Amino acid sequence: MIHLKQIKKSFQVGDQTVHAIRNLNIDIKQGEYVAIMGASGSGKSTLLNILGCLDTPTEGEYHIAGDSAFELNDDQLSAFRGKQIGFVFQSYNLLPQFTVLENIKLPLLYQKDIDQEASHARALDLARLVGLEDRLDHRPTELSGGQQQRVAIARSLINEPLILLADEPTGNLDTKTEQEILDLFDTLNAQGKTIIVVTHEQEVGERAGRMILMRDGLILSDTTSAHG
Numbered sequence: 001m002i003h004l005k006q007i008k009k010s011f012q013v014g015d016q017t018v019h020a021i022r023n024l025n026i027d028i029k030q031g032e033y034v035a036i037m038g039a040s041g042s043g044k045s046t047l048l049n050i051l052g053c054l055d056t057p058t059e060g061e062y063h064i065a066g067d068s069a070f071e072l073n074d075d076q077l078s079a080f081r082g083k084q085i086g087f088v089f090q091s092y093n094l095l096p097q098f099t100v101l102e103n104i105k106l107p108l109l110y111q112k113d114i115d116q117e118a119s120h121a122r123a124l125d126l127a128r129l130v131g132l133e134d135r136l137d138h139r140p141t142e143l144s145g146g147q148q149q150r151v152a153i154a155r156s157l158i159n160e161p162l163i164l165l166a167d168e169p170t171g172n173l174d175t176k177t178e179q180e181i182l183d184l185f186d187t188l189n190a191q192g193k194t195i196i197v198v199t200h201e202q203e204v205g206e207r208a209g210r211m212i213l214m215r216d217g218l219i220l221s222d223t224t225s226a227h228g
């Protein structure tokens with residue numbers, strides 16, 4: 001479903017060129033659960049941003065769900081991103097003045113022609129899925145970190161994306177809360193969702209069926225485990 005071929009990404013900072021990604025070839029199938037690991041600065045977030053069409057590579061080919069991401073114009077790309085890709089970040093990025101339910105529905109605000117009733121039902125289903133059905137009217141400041149991250153995950157799923165991308169989703173959480181989020185990812189993956197998670201933590205990486213280890217903008221290893 002995802003096909004990256006000879007992807008390179010460099011940033012120009014003054015007269016210095018930073019090669020964040022030197023050369024990557026990756027194929028990811030629908031339903032895979034992939035962890036991207038590696039030291040700070042190895043290019044993980046840069047790769048995730050390219051995968052999520054938030055950034056474009058300097059060189060190379062990127063095909064996703066049969067489309068070449070380069071042949072889409074900016075409008076098509078943002079429409080594709082909104083519909084097919086769910087993002088979860090280390091900082092939950094919830095809107096403080098909105099309730100749990102409103103935050104989950106947030107991505108729908110930018111869409112025209114949506115069925116209000118169906119989307120309300122879907123937001124309720126997702127709140128239930130992440131175990132927050134008794135917190136619908138609470139605001140983010142009234143929730144724990146793990147609960148806020150679960151709201152963010154529910155929000156990322158509201159458009160039924162093909163792919164869930166997460167950058168250090170448990171980076172701000174304690175071990176127990178981290179387990180809750182990883183259990184939720186397991187559930188989602190068992191339901192067929194493709195998940196790609198960037199992490200520093202070995203335990204988080206091991207929960208995924210496939211681990212891609214990066215170093216200096218290159219893939220050092222790419223291993224699929226027996227349980228994956």
Ligand SMILES: Nc1ncnc2c1ncn2[C@@H]1O[C@H](COP(=O)(O)OP(=O)(O)OP(=O)(O)O)[C@@H](O)[C@H]1O
Binds near residue numbers: 040
């Ligand atoms: N917008 C940018 N402008 C200039 N350099 C950048 C930019 N984004 C990333 N880089 C550089 O690219 C390299 C890879 O960065 P990236 O954020 O992908 O690393 P990372 O593996 O996610 O690290 P971390 O684990 O610390 O989040 C780094 O050397 C970084 O300084």
Ligand SMILES: [Mg+2]
Binds near residue numbers: 044046
């Ligand atoms: Mg990063």
